[in-house]
Amino acid sequence: MSKSKSKSKQKKRVIKSPSSKGTASSAPSEKETKPLDPKFIDLMEFSGNLSHIADYIHNRESVTVDRLQEHKVSKTGLLDDLKEINYHLDEQMQKAKEIKNEYSGNLVQLAKEALIILEIIFSIIDSAYLEIYYFDSKKDKDLLFEICLRAYKRANEHRCELEKLSGQLWLEANEYFSAGDRKEQKEKRDASYNLIWPGEARALVLLKAHPDWSNKQIAEVAKVHPKSLSRWKTFKSARRIIQEEGKQKFHIGRKSKNGDIEAED
Numbered sequence: 270m271s272k273s274k275s276k277s278k279q280k281k282r283v284i285k286s287p288s289s290k291g292t293a294s295s296a297p298s299e300k301e302t303k304p305l306d307p308k309f310i311d312l313m314e315f316s317g318n319l320s321h322i323a324d325y326i327h328n329r330e331s332v333t334v335d336r337l338q339e340h341k342v343s344k345t346g347l348l349d350d351l352k353e354i355n356y357h358l359d360e361q362m363q364k365a366k367e368i369k370n371e372y373s374g375n376l377v378q379l380a381k382e383a384l385i386i387l388e389i390i391f392s393i394i395d396s397a398y399l400e401i402y403y404f405d406s407k408k409d410k411d412l413l414f415e416i417c418l419r420a421y422k423r424a425n426e427h428r429c430e431l432e433k434l435s436g437q438l439w440l441e442a443n444e445y446f447s448a449g450d451r452k453e454q455k456e457k458r459d460a461s462y463n464l465i466w467p468g469e470a471r472a473l474v475l476l477k478a479h480p481d482w483s484n485k486q487i488a489e490v491a492k493v494h495p496k497s498l499s500r501w502k503t504f505k506s507a508r509r510i511i512q513e514e515g516k517q518k519f520h521i522g523r524k525s526k527n528g529d530i531e532a533e534d
Contacts, residue, residue, distance in 0.1 A: 312376075312442035315364045319383060319435040320474055322357055323428040326390070329354065330421035337414040344401060344410070347417050351398040358391045375441050383434050390424045429477070436478030439471070440490065468493040469501045476504065480511045 329350055336343075365387060368380035397420030401413055471491040475482065488495040498504055 306446055308371075309442060309446040311364070312368070312445075313439065315361065315368065316435050316438040316442060316474075317470075318357070318361050318364075319431045319438070320470075322354075322361065322387075322390075323425075323431040323435075325357070326354060326421060326424050327428060330418065330425060333414060333417050333421065337411065337418075344404065344413055347401055347413055348398060351394050351401070351417070351420070355391055355394050355398065358387055358394065362387045362391065372445075376438070376445060379434060379438050379441060383431070383438070386427050386430050386434070390427055393420050393423045396420070432474065432477045436474040439474060440478075468497060469504055472498055472501070472504050473507055476507055476511065484508075 333347070333350075336346075362384060365380045365384040369377050369384065372380070397416055400416050404413060404416075468491060472487050472493060475487045475491055479487070484498045485495050488498055
């Protein structure tokens, strides 16, 4: 009897083991969850690259200043930096043209604006590259840095525009592709944000694009927890700087006898 019982128990274990076909409790197959549209990922990457280019040019300016102070003059190094920037600019210009020709509405307008700014920066960097390339070696080599720094400073004047467009494109792309999505697809898209852009980076772009938004509004759109915004040091610093800049825009005033407000310095 004991042997027959043990055999039946073993049989039951085999029957209860999960089959290759899957059960009701098994994970959903790839067919059940629609994969993310590659076009959506391309738009997200383009949006992120605009912000990255702005940061990269700003970083190159700082590095060039350090080199100048340390007297590390290198014509080849400066040319390589400028060439790399224009390579990335050209890449994103081509992407902007593709978006402009493929989509409609706000995405087209944002792509056009991005293309114009990218072309302006490309022209600035390209002019500096040619000037340094044909630079007379008999002249003071420090002039090379001045040429390069002047180009970076001019390019950085468009940094805010690029970052703002980056945030607007990100929001527009998300709205464009979210229509008609199932719950699983939305969850998968939300998870993809962290792969393309970290949470704090998304929050910073939204803050720059919409400085008047509350942390709750930013957290909702950026798909992060509101408490995270109060912990992230870079985000907190950016919020504080924006608030201080906003205060400086308002003049202190007093009311005159006739009721008019007079500004005071």
